[in-house]
Amino acid sequence: MEYVPDDIVGRDNEIEEYEAALQPIINGEYPDNIFIYGKTGVGKTAVTNFLLNELQASAEHFEVDLSVITLNCDGLSTSYQAAISLVNNLREPENLIAETGHPQSKVYRLLWDELNKLSGTVLVVLDEIDHIKDDTFLYQITRADNNGYIDNIQLGLIGISNDSTFREQLDAKVQSSLCETEISFPPYGTEELQKVLEQRADIAFHPGALDGDVIPLCAALGRQDGGDARRAITLLRKAGDLARTENAEAVTTTHVERAQEKLEAQQSMDIMRDLTEHEKLTLYALITLAAENETPARSRVIYQRYKQFCELQGRDPRTARRMRSFLSDFEILNLTISQMEHRGQDGGTYREHELNRDIATVVDALQTIIGEFGAHQSIVEYLPDSGEQFASM
Ligand SMILES: Nc1ncnc2c1ncn2[C@@H]1O[C@H](COP(=O)(O)OP(=O)(O)OP(=O)(O)O)[C@@H](O)[C@H]1O
Incomplete structure (x- = not known):
């Protein structure tokens, strides 16, 4: 559970739009559905929680009957799971239904029953809504009123997503009803990040514990x-x-720079572990060349090594062109650096690639594939425990 700040800084425009979209609830009118989108870490959840607290306080003050139900859809990959989860969210802990084994129609019937037990305005907040991979749940819930399944309440939805393609993938009807009001949260600028960090530092650090340049540097990075x-x-x-x-005695910019290096290393580790098998093999080919001091290396040379690895294990290699596209992706991900070289007289060009991470880090991230394909002699010294548990190639 993430810390929810009492005060939100640097999101004034978004808050204004969001408040306007919630206002009908306080007026006793039918709520609009709201769709909130923006990249990760831009305050979508923090602002939503903050405004929902405010909304509940206003509802109490103006004696508006309001229930807010929040569901995080992380881990709910199907409509079926989402519907059951919402049913259970509305039920008492001793009355929960099993997570599997019900006919779909029954699950929705139970859901309408639970919702109809409520009164006034019911706001269902679906955070990380893009995790639900099919439309049925959203279709059902956005149509429930029109279809006559709910009669006692005014139902509003708030969907929150950091997947920019999610909305386009929705069925047109679901899209138009879920996205009645859309609010986009752009990435934070340096000044806004600085405000967020200052607020956090007030809580987490003693006065004077941070050198003056620390927060500006964290904000810029x-x-x-x-x-x-x-x-x-x-x-x-x-x-x-x-x-x-x-x-x-104090946190300095050097600490920030070192922390940034660590975070980047962790991040590239995660990226490398998530690569597909053939992407990993391409990277594996490149580290063996790096260990032999053969980098920067041409794509052609890397392809030869990659193909050799595939053939040793009886796998079909991808085409040279496909492998070159892996190499360009690596550059975008900052794992490698590549440079265009010019061939002497004929004026042609070619690309050369080298690692932008140390060999040991990449070997560490690729351990599984090295275990499976065998350790090339060039990288044995980089393996943990001198590579005893790895078969050689
Ligand atoms: N404007 C802000 N003021 C104070 N703290 C903030 C602000 N924006 C974000 N934060 C803090 O930054 C962290 C990330 O914010 P939040 O969870 O709201 O991002 P998000 O856009 O919902 O991201 P995700 O899509 O990854 O869920 C949280 O710890 C939150 O408290």
Whole structure:
């Protein structure tokens, strides 16, 4: 559970739009459905929670009958699971239904029964809504009133997503009803990140514990990394952790720089572990060349090595062209650096690639594929425990 700030800084426009969209509830009118979207860490959930608290306080003040039900859809990949989860969210803990084994029609009947037990305005908040991979649930719930399944309540939906393609993939009818009001949350700028960090620092650090340049640097790096407040907060916290382990008097920009390096290393580790098998094999081919001091290497050379690895294991290699596209993706992901070289007289060009991470880190991330395909002699020294548990190629 993430900390919910009492006060939201740097999101004034979004808050204004959001408040306007929620206003009908306080007027006793039928709520609009609201769709909130923006990249990760831009305050969608924090602002929503903050405004829902405000809304509940206003509802109490103006004696408006309002229930808010929040469902995080992480882990709910089907409509069936989402519907059951919502039913259970509405039921008492001793009355929950099993997560499997019901006919679909029964699940929706139970859902309408539960919703009809409520009165006034019911707001269902679906965070990470894009995790639900089919439309049925959203179709059913956005049509429930028109179809006469609910009669006692005014039902409003808030969907929150960080997947920019989610909305386009929805059935046209679902899209138009879910997205009656859309509010986009852009990435944070440096100034806004600075405000978020200052607010966090007031809570997490003693006065004077941060050198003056620390927050501006975290904000600038956070901006470069996509304007994600979560990441900027993590960077500040990690810099603090480093300073603390060293018993340093204050957190300095050097701590921030080192924390940033660690975060980047962790991030590229996660990226490498998530690559597909043939992407991993391409990277594996490149590290063996790097270990032999043969990099920067031409795509052609990397392809030869990659093909050799595939053939040794009786796998069909991807085409050279496909493998080159892996290499360009690696560059975008910052795992490699590539450069265009010019061939002497004929004026042709070719690309050369080299690693942008140290060999040991990549070997560590690729351990599974190395275990499966065998250890090439060039990288044996980089394997843990001198590679005893790895078969050689
Ligand atoms: N404007 C803000 N003021 C204070 N804290 C903020 C602000 N925006 C974000 N944060 C903090 O940054 C972190 C990430 O924010 P939040 O969870 O709202 O992002 P999100 O857009 O919902 O991201 P995701 O799509 O990954 O769920 C949280 O710890 C939140 O408290």
